[in-house]
Amino acid sequence: MPASIACLDTPVALIDVPRMQRNIQRMQHRMDALGVRLRPHIKTSKCLPVVQAQIEAGASAITVSTLKEAEHCFAAGIHDIFYAVSMAPGKLAQALTLRRKGCRLSILTDSLAATQAIVDFGRQHDERFEVWIEIDCDGHRSGVRVEDDALVDIARRLREGGMQLCGVMTHAGSSYELNTSQALQALAEQERYICVSAAQRIRAAGLACPQVSIGSTPTALSAQSLEGVTEVRAGVYVFFDLVMHNIGVCRADELALSVLTTVIGHQPDKGWIIIDAGWMAMSRDRGTQRQQRDFGYGQVCSEAGDWIEGALLSNANQEHGIVTLSSPGEVAITERFPIGSRLRILPNHACATGAQFPEYSACDASGAVHTWSRLHGW
Amino acid sequence: MPASIACLDTPVALIDVPRMQRNIQRMQHRMDALGVRLRPHIKTSKCLPVVQAQIEAGASAITVSTLKEAEHCFAAGIHDIFYAVSMAPGKLAQALTLRRKGCRLSILTDSLAATQAIVDFGRQHDERFEVWIEIDCDGHRSGVRVEDDALVDIARRLREGGMQLCGVMTHAGSSYELNTSQALQALAEQERYICVSAAQRIRAAGLACPQVSIGSTPTALSAQSLEGVTEVRAGVYVFFDLVMHNIGVCRADELALSVLTTVIGHQPDKGWIIIDAGWMAMSRDRGTQRQQRDFGYGQVCSEAGDWIEGALLSNANQEHGIVTLSSPGEVAITERFPIGSRLRILPNHACATGAQFPEYSACDASGAVHTWSRLHGW
Structure with missing residues (x-):
């Protein structure tokens, strides 16, 4: 028989499952209405039953912050996994092992140096890695800027090196600093516009760039249009928290x-x-x-x-x-x-x-x- | 064959074992010279090989921050364990189980209400719990003040209730806010004096108060005299860190x-x-x-x-x-x-x-x- 709250030793981390389910539905419905795929970031929960609830609600792929999360979810039957942290050369062997087992693991780069390491390792092991290019849409962390020539150079290096470019991705992490719907909508549009522009720039150079992946919980819940975007990554919406409450995206x-x-x-x-x-x-x-x-x-x-x-x-x-x-x-x-x-x-x-x-x-x-x-x- | 640093995936938490051993020796020698027992707080490492190194160097008892630490260390053969967080009534059953297995687990109180819960539970289960009284020596957190009548009342309630008073304990947590040897020495003396005075007050009321336990890494490394003290608890000295470096107690x-x-x-x-x-x-x-x-x-x-x-x-x-x-x-x-x-x-x-x-x-x-x-x- 399952326990009740009264039986629990403290401290303990409680999930209110009905609230979690409503949060999952809310985001999935929003993405469905905007016509994009939701690829939830599981770094918030790192917990299979939570991820499975997200998949049951309509997500068909996931985002992870560590290769351990990827291994764990792949072992549970999830195949389409995006490791959304710039690839360290030393982690390529672990990524290769996952792909050889049948995991559709995609990886991330934002520099020619890291791209070259992926190409060299991929060629050496006869593996056509699936690679995203990270775009810097708000200056808060990683990514190549849309106007930087490195953007097209990375895409070309991947193709010439025999790798597969999945597309471009960005994360408007600066959304955590906002707290009005007007500012959030503007940042969501900036995130969308810059990432779509990056894809267009690659395409204009004659290279395929099939996907455009954006996302943060505040921008995902604020975007008015996601034209040109193929998928959204968001994580903390599954539980929300006081930071999100202050930003104004949850009650x-x-x-x-x-x-x-x-x-x-x-x-x-x-x-x-x-x-x-x-x-x-x-x-x-x-x-x-x-x-x-x-x-x-x-x-x-x-x-x-x-x-x-x-x-x-x-x-x-x-x-x-x-x-x-x-x-x-x-x-x-x-x-x-x-x-x-x-x-x-x-x-x-x-x-x-x-x-x-x-x-x-x-x-x-x-x-x-x-x-x-x-x-x-x- | 053991790995080398070059083989490790990142991020990883590295312990420099020779430095750790020197830190353990330094504190143990200091306590030996001051004539008190060292009861290291294992909340810093939560790791058996580290605790075993502390015991090999001369510690005969430990302090823990959770009953899980106590269970883990007792299973590894450590018997004298002080759970140095005020006892929640809901955790008494877990403490009892440990004691019934032969663990010499001692627990903590700083109020009449918590003491009564210990007495009631102990009587109900025919267990003579070993209990410390926490003294507030610097106003930073928990503990009863030395001049508060509750001090003697708690000691009396424990005796009348059939429990065993181990003694008084305090933790000069405000030492983390200091950074001169003069201020640290003064706080170490305040910690010692107040805790010894609390023991004397209990003894003056005709009650036994065998032990006086004090400690924080900065005060333990600054005390000039520990007269009247029987044991020192300290934890972070095993690794030290930048906060301790700023305080000035490590290189x-x-x-x-x-x-x-x-x-x-x-x-x-x-x-x-x-x-x-x-x-x-x-x-x-x-x-x-x-x-x-x-x-x-x-x-x-x-x-x-x-x-x-x-x-x-x-x-x-x-x-x-x-x-x-x-x-x-x-x-x-x-x-x-x-x-x-x-x-x-x-x-x-x-x-x-x-x-x-x-x-x-x-x-x-x-x-x-x-x-x-x-x-x-x-």
């Missing part, structure tokens, strides 16, 4: 991941409630620190999940969290939150908090809790 | 934990070197942010471990790190740090960075690398 009742915790002490003079969820449970992510509303290490909710306004996880040591209240109220904190009582904490960043746990406790609509393991490491 | 060549990483790209116009160690490898810990020298997400070293002055991990996404140089130098970064070349990153906080990895690669004096697994989760 509070869409946050599907929380940490269940127990009250273990008080410092009544300071108004502190001490809980057994410190940074080892929440992660050190302070993603809301620079946003318009700083949630500390997380927003405190009741055990049932109701948001307690003004209650924040203000500070965190390894296994101790300090909860403070903006309005202490009439009842003493030792009575309102007695030792042994439980709370839930909504995280700043679902990808970082999930990674602190070897498994999730997934709570379905009936209240039954299932243990879903997740990947750790590389 | 750069004593940092024993680093993350080996591969260069996967460049943004030459911005002077960015992109590596495959992002926050998933380093953790989100920015512990040096408020110290006198901010190392970003880490100090960059050569593959061999030589500090590259002015090279920092300035920013981190999940699987991407951005390295910047304060002095770019004559040679282009694409030539000086070509794609596929390797670097090592020293972490801000060894406890947080270690937790991102399922295992360490422990490199011994001969250059051979051994895989040491570590605990994850609760």
Whole structure:
């Protein structure tokens, strides 16, 4: 018989499965309506039952952040996998092994040097790697700029070297710095336009560039048109989190991941409630620190999940969290939150908090809790 | 045959075993000279070979931050284990199971409410729990203040309830905010004096209080006298890190934990070197942010471990790190740090960075690398 929340030891990472399913449906419907394929980024959950729910809802391919995720998902029957981090030459042997087993693993480059390493290794092992070129659409991290001659040079080097160009991809990571629908729509259009332009530039040079892959959760939920785009990658939408809530792309009742915790002490003079969820449970992510509303290490909710306004996880040591209240109220904190009582904490960043746990406790609509393991490491 | 560093996939958590052994010796010798027992806190490494090295050097007991650590170490033959986080009532059954198997597990309280829960559960199961009382010596987190009447009340409640009082303990966590030997010595003396005074207050009430346990790495390395103290708990000294280096209690060549990483790209116009160690490898810990020298997400070293002055991990996404140089130098970064070349990153906080990895690669004096697994989760 499945457990219930009342039986769980704390701290534990809880998934609200009905919320997660609604989040998955919402994104899939949006992509269907915009006429593009959804290739979810599984780096948020690193958890097969979550990925399988995304596939059941309509995703036919996935994005991964490590080759370990690719191996794990391929072993579970998922074939079309895009490893969306620039390929290190030292990881090509592992990628080759996966492809030789029948995995349709595609890889990424954004420089002539990395491309040459792929070509050399591919030729040496008689492997026609499927390769994407990363485009820099907002200056936030990696990628070649659309006006850079290296763009066409990389595409040509791949073709001359016998590799297969899948297409161009970009990630508008700077969307995490925005918080108005106007700015998000503008960045989504910039992401689309620049990536489509990169494909057109390659095509104008007489080279095939079949696919255009874009995506981040905020831009995917803000784009008004995806003309010229073939697929969207997005990850954190599956759980959402306080950073996404501050950006404005989800409601509070869409946050599907929380940490269940127990009250273990008080410092009544300071108004502190001490809980057994410190940074080892929440992660050190302070993603809301620079946003318009700083949630500390997380927003405190009741055990049932109701948001307690003004209650924040203000500070965190390894296994101790300090909860403070903006309005202490009439009842003493030792009575309102007695030792042994439980709370839930909504995280700043679902990808970082999930990674602190070897498994999730997934709570379905009936209240039954299932243990879903997740990947750790590389 | 053991691997060598050259064979390792990246990112990987490297332990420099000779440095670790010197760190262990240094702390053990200091405690021996001060006449107190060392009870290392294993929350830093969560790794049996590291703990065993501490025991071989002279530690006879350990401190843990989770009951999972206690179970793991007890299964490996370690008996005297102090779980140094205030006891949640819901965890008493797990503690009881350990004690019934023969583990000398001691637990912690800092309130009458938590003490009553221990007494009630202990009586119900006919178990005489060994209990410490936490003292607040610097206002940074948990603990009862020495002048608070609750101190003696808790000790009395434990005795009347049939439990065994081990003694008093404190942790001068505010030592992480200091950076002069004068301030550290003063805080170490404050930690000692307050904790010894708490024991004396209990004894003056006619109750036994055999032990006085204090400790944090900075105060343990700064204390001039430990009169009245019976044992010291310290954890991060086993690896040290950039936070400890900023505090001034270790040299750069004593940092024993680093993350080996591969260069996967460049943004030459911005002077960015992109590596495959992002926050998933380093953790989100920015512990040096408020110290006198901010190392970003880490100090960059050569593959061999030589500090590259002015090279920092300035920013981190999940699987991407951005390295910047304060002095770019004559040679282009694409030539000086070509794609596929390797670097090592020293972490801000060894406890947080270690937790991102399922295992360490422990490199011994001969250059051979051994895989040491570590605990994850609760």
